[in-house]
Amino acid sequence: MFKLALSGFKHRWRDYLVLFSGLVMSSAIFYMFEALATNQTFLKQNSMISMISFVFQFGSVLLTIITLVYIGYANSFLLSMRKRDYGLFMLVGARKGKIGQLIWVETLFVGILATIVGIAFGAILTIGVSHLLVQALGLTLKQFSAWYTPAALVTLVLYVGLFLIAGLFNLVALTKTPALKLLHSNDQPNRPRLHPVRQSIEVIIGLASISIGYWSMAHLIDLKMAGIGIALVTIVLGTYLLFNAVFVWLVVLLKRFKWAQRGLNSFTLSQLSFRIRNYTKILSIVAMLFALALGAITTGLGFHQQVPMMAAGGSAYDLSLVNPTAAQKRTVASLNPTRQATYHYKTTSKVVYYNAAEFDQQPFYTANTSGTTHLSFKYAKNNAKQMKKSFYSYQLGDLQTRLNVRKAAVYLPAAAYQKLKQPEAQLLVFATKNFQKHFATFKQLTKAQNKRGANLQIAATGGRYYAYQEFNGMYSGLEFMGFFLGIAFLAMLASCLMFKILSGAAADRQRYRMLDKMGTTQRQLKQALRKEIAVLFVLPGIVGIIHVLFGLQMFKVIMITSPYTGIWLPFTIFAILYLGYYWLTISIYQRIVLQ
Amino acid sequence: MPTTPIMTVTDLHKTYGKAGSKQYEALKGIDFDVQPGEFVGIMGASGSGKTTLLNMLATLDQPTSGEVTIHQQPITHLKGNQLADFRANEIGFIFQDFNLLETMTAYENIALPLMLQNVASKKIKPAVEQVATQLGINEFLSNYPNELSGGQKQRVAAARALINEPAILFGDEPTGALDSKSARELLDMFTKINQEQAVSILLVTHDPFSASYCQRILFIKDGRIGQELHRDQLSRTDFYQQILDTLGTFEQ
Numbered sequence A: 001m002f003k004l005a006l007s008g009f010k011h012r013w014r015d016y017l018v019l020f021s022g023l024v025m026s027s028a029i030f031y032m033f034e035a036l037a038t039n040q041t042f043l044k045q046n047s048m049i050s051m052i053s054f055v056f057q058f059g060s061v062l063l064t065i066i067t068l069v070y071i072g073y074a075n076s077f078l079l080s081m082r083k084r085d086y087g088l089f090m091l092v093g094a095r096k097g098k099i100g101q102l103i104w105v106e107t108l109f110v111g112i113l114a115t116i117v118g119i120a121f122g123a124i125l126t127i128g129v130s131h132l133l134v135q136a137l138g139l140t141l142k143q144f145s146a147w148y149t150p151a152a153l154v155t156l157v158l159y160v161g162l163f164l165i166a167g168l169f170n171l172v173a174l175t176k177t178p179a180l181k182l183l184h185s186n187d188q189p190n191r192p193r194l195h196p197v198r199q200s201i202e203v204i205i206g207l208a209s210i211s212i213g214y215w216s217m218a219h220l221i222d223l224k225m226a227g228i229g230i231a232l233v234t235i236v237l238g239t240y241l242l243f244n245a246v247f248v249w250l251v252v253l254l255k256r257f258k259w260a261q262r263g264l265n266s267f268t269l270s271q272l273s274f275r276i277r278n279y280t281k282i283l284s285i286v287a288m289l290f291a292l293a294l295g296a297i298t299t300g301l302g303f304h305q306q307v308p309m310m311a312a313g314g315s316a317y318d319l320s321l322v323n324p325t326a327a328q329k330r331t332v333a334s335l336n337p338t339r340q341a342t343y344h345y346k347t348t349s350k351v352v353y354y355n356a357a358e359f360d361q362q363p364f365y366t367a368n369t370s371g372t373t374h375l376s377f378k379y380a381k382n383n384a385k386q387m388k389k390s391f392y393s394y395q396l397g398d399l400q401t402r403l404n405v406r407k408a409a410v411y412l413p414a415a416a417y418q419k420l421k422q423p424e425a426q427l428l429v430f431a432t433k434n435f436q437k438h439f440a441t442f443k444q445l446t447k448a449q450n451k452r453g454a455n456l457q458i459a460a461t462g463g464r465y466y467a468y469q470e471f472n473g474m475y476s477g478l479e480f481m482g483f484f485l486g487i488a489f490l491a492m493l494a495s496c497l498m499f500k501i502l503s504g505a506a507a508d509r510q511r512y513r514m515l516d517k518m519g520t521t522q523r524q525l526k527q528a529l530r531k532e533i534a535v536l537f538v539l540p541g542i543v544g545i546i547h548v549l550f551g552l553q554m555f556k557v558i559m560i561t562s563p564y565t566g567i568w569l570p571f572t573i574f575a576i577l578y579l580g581y582y583w584l585t586i587s588i589y590q591r592i593v594l595q
Numbered sequence B: 001m002p003t004t005p006i007m008t009v010t011d012l013h014k015t016y017g018k019a020g021s022k023q024y025e026a027l028k029g030i031d032f033d034v035q036p037g038e039f040v041g042i043m044g045a046s047g048s049g050k051t052t053l054l055n056m057l058a059t060l061d062q063p064t065s066g067e068v069t070i071h072q073q074p075i076t077h078l079k080g081n082q083l084a085d086f087r088a089n090e091i092g093f094i095f096q097d098f099n100l101l102e103t104m105t106a107y108e109n110i111a112l113p114l115m116l117q118n119v120a121s122k123k124i125k126p127a128v129e130q131v132a133t134q135l136g137i138n139e140f141l142s143n144y145p146n147e148l149s150g151g152q153k154q155r156v157a158a159a160r161a162l163i164n165e166p167a168i169l170f171g172d173e174p175t176g177a178l179d180s181k182s183a184r185e186l187l188d189m190f191t192k193i194n195q196e197q198a199v200s201i202l203l204v205t206h207d208p209f210s211a212s213y214c215q216r217i218l219f220i221k222d223g224r225i226g227q228e229l230h231r232d233q234l235s236r237t238d239f240y241q242q243i244l245d246t247l248g249t250f251e252q
Ligand SMILES: Nc1ncnc2c1ncn2[C@@H]1O[C@H](COP(=O)(O)OP(=O)(O)OP(=O)(O)O)[C@@H](O)[C@H]1O
Pocket: B016, B017, B024, B026, B044, B045, B046, B047, B048, B049, B050, B051, B052, B053, B206
């Protein structure tokens, strides 16, 4: 009996491979996510905002729901694969109890093995992705480790639990169904029907619950945790209902058009409607994942873009040097500074004296901010008189040496300044067109400066170069989370769609062969195939984008800039990734179906 | 009465397996013609090469050597779009199973060849209804294949094969999965379209009863045509008896 089961296993190793790799991918990604989500020290360390841990709980619950559907899906694939075999076993007289045992063992075996492999794979992925991100974005990470035991445990417990349930479900489903029905289970009817009343109710409830979800995301400050819960339930539910209603309706409606009678269009529509139930599920999942991935990347990139902006808002200069050497001066000149000034000064233990005349000749620029953030600002010229009055004149002090940074600045008339007995020093300040370009040179300049003695070391407060380092350190964690999760969700999305498509490929292959025999050109076949898969990509993409646009409201709380600034960049990046993924899927599918 | 044959087969060979590996010569030189409007049967023991032959004739597989022409056009080396066009316009087939796309209704299945040719949608509906009436499947047009009986499915498949008005119709044991009543209905229908529309039919079968509907039967043995029977003026029952006798001696 077990031998018989094993022979079935061997026979369908290709299908098992699809199933297995799908499950491995899913558990690997779940682990990846949990490696971040359960690592409280990392989260606390990297975000001063308690909001972040809300967001992660939100993500955790959502991913669990998605995993649930995914496993349900994988399970039905397994079941459909085995139904015929088990039907045959029953026909040749196998006992139900024995078969039940077999199914149970098989489901658990496949599931647990896939989970363990998946966790290992997930750890490897985590190493790879985190390494890549740290390199690419120049981040500094504290307290992050690719192997995190609690995350592995959470993943294992969830998956094994789900497979126990799935095994139980299979047991009931297979042993309660008569043998004949099992044999013919693959050609089940699937007639798309229009129920105008039911579908309009679905649309209304769907839209209503999505709006509630959007509303609660926008009012997260008041609603706190509850808001995330509400948004989660309502958006998932709403998306599903909407797809369920609209998709059936769309397919039936399209079939009535003349367009449906051209070429393979009616075939494509039939393909879609044949699997409508699977498709609505997968479409809602993909839409959610799309939103999550895009949202995460947008937020991550938002933080990333915020850093130089914040640095630019803190000072009008990139860097300062005290008593620069001739070599240093040459280096500065080679950067083609757009703004440069040298101020002489003399110090006592409490005061830094400047020559006021110098400020009238070369005014000092300050970054004058408006509002509470560093992000809306104007650079303003200051002569000595203005320096005395301006709130922002501290920005000059920030550019001073460590010893002088806290001293009061006094701007003396030239004569009074000359009379001072203290030794004179020079402060060189400069700005370039694009300070991010010259980090390597800045680093070299400051290193040389620091070597020249403690009294010449510049305070790490002034200038955009230092500010950038500081903000970057502050936001690295957040950026990392954004990108990391974005990639994880994108991978999950990929594996969901891939799974869906591959699991139907065997049946599709027969259909496409038949079309080929009937005299369909390769071009027509390829077009039909592309159209069908394009629907699976485009529809959830649109819904996903809408979700993101509203979902970004949540981040108003965390981000200093509006979460919508520069949104085109992450959207473009994502569109390119998504498109690339579409082509990949198509080429794999074509190879399977059209060989 | 010598007419130009609709199909000629000249010295057809088929060897399975690549050179060097284990090879099996399934067809060892087949020659025959099919006249327009002729109903030809191909019989032979299991493994004698019937399906192999039919696949070559219907452009589904390529022969190792030899030539097949349909309407004087050599077909063995057709490729790509030419091949697709040829399949769509000149030939129709019905197989034992896997005939219909289970994702589409009977109507859509029948209409598909016309849609593929981008025939105007106004013309599609009457055309489908016409064949459907001819084959008596009007009432099932909105059913999906899994809602049809085996015999009905084969009739839908026949309708789809005929809708393009092919020059020749191929059947590989189309009655193989049917009970005797459905089989008889399908064969009657073949006879009807053969007589009314002068469509040539080439039917592979190992069932003598099915074969008795044909006008001429080719017996294949070990990859060659071993014998040929003509029905001429015989009644079907007499022809059936003759086939049984021939099989009896031929199979030894
Ligand atoms: N793809 C293939 N590769 C190798 N050998 C093949 C292949 N297809 C068929 N054969 C061999 O060619 C011979 C003829 O096969 P074919 O399918 O034509 O028989 P048939 O007359 O249709 O038999 P049946 O009545 O059982 O359908 C058989 O011996 C078979 O083993």
